[in-house]
Amino acid sequence: MDVFIAIVQILDSTIRLSVPLLLACLAGLYSERAGIFDIGLEGKMLVGAFAGAAAASVFHSALLGLGMAILISVAFAMIHGFASITHRGNQIVSGVAINFIAAGSTIILGQAWFQQGGRTPALQPGERFDAIVWPGAEAVRDVPILGPIYSQLISGHSILVYLAFLMVPFTWWVLFRTRFGLRLRAVGENPAAVDTAGISVAWLRYRALICTGILTGIAGAYLSMVQNGGFVKDMTAGKGYIALAALIFAKWKPVNAMFACLLFGFLDALSIRLQGSPLPIIGKVPVQFMQALPYILTVILLAGFIGKAIPPRAGGVPYVKER
Amino acid sequence: MAQAAIELIGINKSFGAVRANRDINLEIARGTIHGIVGENGAGKSTLMSILYGFYQADSGEIRVGGKPASIKTPNDAIALGIGMVHQHFMLVDNFSVLENVILGAESDALLKRSIAKARSELERLEREYGLEVDPDAIVEELAVGLQQRVEILKALYRGAEILILDEPTGVLTPAEADHLFRILKQLKEQGKTVVLITHKLREIMAITDTVSVMRQGTMVATRETKKTTVEELAELMVGRRVLLRVEKGEAAAGDVKLAVKNLTVRDSRGVTMVDDISFDLRAGEIVGIAGVAGNGQSELLEAISGIRRAVSGSVMLDGKPIDLTGAADPGELRDRGLAHVPEDRHHVGLVLAFEENENSILGYHDDPRYLKGPFLNIDAIRDDARDKIAKYDIRPADCRLKTANFSGGNQQKIVLAREMEQDPGVLIVGQPTRGVDVGAIEFIHKRLIAMRDQGKAVLVVSVELDEIRSLSDRILVMFAGRIVGERGPETTEGELGLLMAGVEHRGAAL
Numbered sequence: 001m002d003v004f005i006a007i008v009q010i011l012d013s014t015i016r017l018s019v020p021l022l023l024a025c026l027a028g029l030y031s032e033r034a035g036i037f038d039i040g041l042e043g044k045m046l047v048g049a050f051a052g053a054a055a056a057s058v059f060h061s062a063l064l065g066l067g068m069a070i071l072i073s074v075a076f077a078m079i080h081g082f083a084s085i086t087h088r089g090n091q092i093v094s095g096v097a098i099n100f101i102a103a104g105s106t107i108i109l110g111q112a113w114f115q116q117g118g119r120t121p122a123l124q125p126g127e128r129f130d131a132i133v134w135p136g137a138e139a140v141r142d143v144p145i146l147g148p149i150y151s152q153l154i155s156g157h158s159i160l161v162y163l164a165f166l167m168v169p170f171t172w173w174v175l176f177r178t179r180f181g182l183r184l185r186a187v188g189e190n191p192a193a194v195d196t197a198g199i200s201v202a203w204l205r206y207r208a209l210i211c212t213g214i215l216t217g218i219a220g221a222y223l224s225m226v227q228n229g230g231f232v233k234d235m236t237a238g239k240g241y242i243a244l245a246a247l248i249f250a251k252w253k254p255v256n257a258m259f260a261c262l263l264f265g266f267l268d269a270l271s272i273r274l275q276g277s278p279l280p281i282i283g284k285v286p287v288q289f290m291q292a293l294p295y296i297l298t299v300i301l302l303a304g305f306i307g308k309a310i311p312p313r314a315g316g317v318p319y320v321k322e323r
Numbered sequence: 324m325a326q327a328a329i330e331l332i333g334i335n336k337s338f339g340a341v342r343a344n345r346d347i348n349l350e351i352a353r354g355t356i357h358g359i360v361g362e363n364g365a366g367k368s369t370l371m372s373i374l375y376g377f378y379q380a381d382s383g384e385i386r387v388g389g390k391p392a393s394i395k396t397p398n399d400a401i402a403l404g405i406g407m408v409h410q411h412f413m414l415v416d417n418f419s420v421l422e423n424v425i426l427g428a429e430s431d432a433l434l435k436r437s438i439a440k441a442r443s444e445l446e447r448l449e450r451e452y453g454l455e456v457d458p459d460a461i462v463e464e465l466a467v468g469l470q471q472r473v474e475i476l477k478a479l480y481r482g483a484e485i486l487i488l489d490e491p492t493g494v495l496t497p498a499e500a501d502h503l504f505r506i507l508k509q510l511k512e513q514g515k516t517v518v519l520i521t522h523k524l525r526e527i528m529a530i531t532d533t534v535s536v537m538r539q540g541t542m543v544a545t546r547e548t549k550k551t552t553v554e555e556l557a558e559l560m561v562g563r564r565v566l567l568r569v570e571k572g573e574a575a576a577g578d579v580k581l582a583v584k585n586l587t588v589r590d591s592r593g594v595t596m597v598d599d600i601s602f603d604l605r606a607g608e609i610v611g612i613a614g615v616a617g618n619g620q621s622e623l624l625e626a627i628s629g630i631r632r633a634v635s636g637s638v639m640l641d642g643k644p645i646d647l648t649g650a651a652d653p654g655e656l657r658d659r660g661l662a663h664v665p666e667d668r669h670h671v672g673l674v675l676a677f678e679e680n681e682n683s684i685l686g687y688h689d690d691p692r693y694l695k696g697p698f699l700n701i702d703a704i705r706d707d708a709r710d711k712i713a714k715y716d717i718r719p720a721d722c723r724l725k726t727a728n729f730s731g732g733n734q735q736k737i738v739l740a741r742e743m744e745q746d747p748g749v750l751i752v753g754q755p756t757r758g759v760d761v762g763a764i765e766f767i768h769k770r771l772i773a774m775r776d777q778g779k780a781v782l783v784v785s786v787e788l789d790e791i792r793s794l795s796d797r798i799l800v801m802f803a804g805r806i807v808g809e810r811g812p813e814t815t816e817g818e819l820g821l822l823m824a825g826v827e828h829r830g831a832a833l
Contacts, residue, residue, distance in 0.1 A: 179429040179437070186415045186426050193413040196375075197427025197477075198398035313416070321377070 018265025024243035027215035034208030035188035039095030042240025043102030048220020053231035070217035077213030088318030188312035267294035334383035361537035362760035406478025416463035468499030577606035580780035586636035598804035611795030628663035662742035666753030680708035731758035
């Protein structure tokens, strides 16, 4: 039974750890499907995390914090759009610039406003998103097998966790069942076809980036207002890049993206769980190795196991009308 | 004359200093097929882009159905019932036919109703015009001819009454082109107006009712197709008399320069593309290899020029063997006097991002003439390029211009000039005039015959039967990797056509 409890605990943290990846991954999906590479997911998450925690702590409202996180993150997405859609700049350069601006500005503003070494004040109850306990979760806690699954895995997460997983079918529906989704996919494959059909390529791509900004904003808010009780500098710690890796691994498909992010989350959870405890046969493994494991596996998975991943054909190429 | 579907009055359009359209007047009658011909860069595509709302005319008036129309975007054009089939298809390759058809013409925010509506509409169009295509097929899995049909369906689905086709047959096989023409005639019978832009005069004669000729941005003439001839149109296009068939004397074939024996070549998938081929190429003759594209001609050329490995067989150049194991260096073959004008000039023959003068020495850049010590002698290279530009009438005459900015015909001349001016003993040319204007075709044919008359051995591979018949002293027909016959230049097109289709196997390989 101890093994079972341990498994449930690992799966529980898998869910918690996958959420920011999943939100960022879906965010990347909107922009890359529209033909805009977005290496700046990391930076947008970071500004979202900072803006969310800062606003929540100043206004004492979790919802205002979330709103601010989304607003600032969308604003950064628009900067990316202005550089790479309107001015046809290099999308990688623009994305990297956003990451640098985010890393620097969050620390400077954090220090200027709160004088806590770049942190925001610890969030009080009501300023963060608390866990939602589902009805009957306490009552069934002791029921074997189903009890822990219901009370730990399904119940007891923040609203943002449920939102993140609901975004998966929603994104699928948007992409494959709506006019916006059809045009979004088309503009990432052949913008000239969209242009000749009488649809504005630029406006379509801006709208895709707004979707990206909203989702990275939520991802950032999750980091600083759910996973952590406040903003800490560089708290995204490469999650934006892992999300991009997951996006390629998922071949730009929403449901695959969920499984890819769960896998990366699981590796992360496993490495945390196994830190310090000796493995059978191998014995004690250095902590650093366990921490590096998810990243090593990321490289291996991306290099060998996904087969041919065909990205949206117009990805990374600014649209210029012929002649 | 029936009521005009489109009237263009005094259209002007400039791009910077280039006047692409000057004072164009054109009237296209409803329910006809109207051809617009002209050389590359004559302004045909610009004019049609103005009509479709891609560009705005600097001045002038457009009337559609007798009413003045303001066409600022493709949407305006679509609303006026103008549809366009672009030369490079505007399709999303990994979408289904249905998705491509509804893109931009969806009935509401959700796709379900749009798809259902498009499905029944496509069935109707299929019945009325014989435009058969599986609505659920993925576009990239369709043959080129079918993809083009999807483009036509897209326009018709949007209610097009006037259909503009820009160089529609450039990518089609002859059979697909015939099918397209049947569809266009069907559209005409149903009262649609078709505008066909092309530089292939044969198509104009075969299908149009009226034809307008453009030259250097102006509309030089409009004729009833019945009352004109290919010769007249060619003259109007180029501005001077054009020989559609170049005069040449008897060949004086000399020694064997290139001897191919039992050559077998496989492609990258391991399929045998050249199957046990033998032939000789002599000094002072042009040998043409005819065949439908994809019957091994490309692989044969690549093997002889040292680009592709051969499985077995031998090729002797001036009595000495060429290494066919793949170790052959095309540069070494060049030194031995074998020059090669590749079929695909964009991928193999030129670096489009280079300046013209750089391309004009590509592959010969180790020649001491172009070097100063270990460095390139830029002055010598540019002087040399200017000479070639003058001699081959390459336009624009600017050796510093990026090669991508030259028209297809002039790019071809750059490659030809480079290879011919090295004075090779053997010249191998793939598709000498693909995508080249009438005027330039005449020029290129004359140069090739001049090479022959200087005693060079010339091997020409072309899918254009006219070209093969007009140039060759001997014609070899390839089918399924084998030479299925040798004929003289006087052989009829019908007979060669049958050989190319693999129907007649008499007169086996040499």
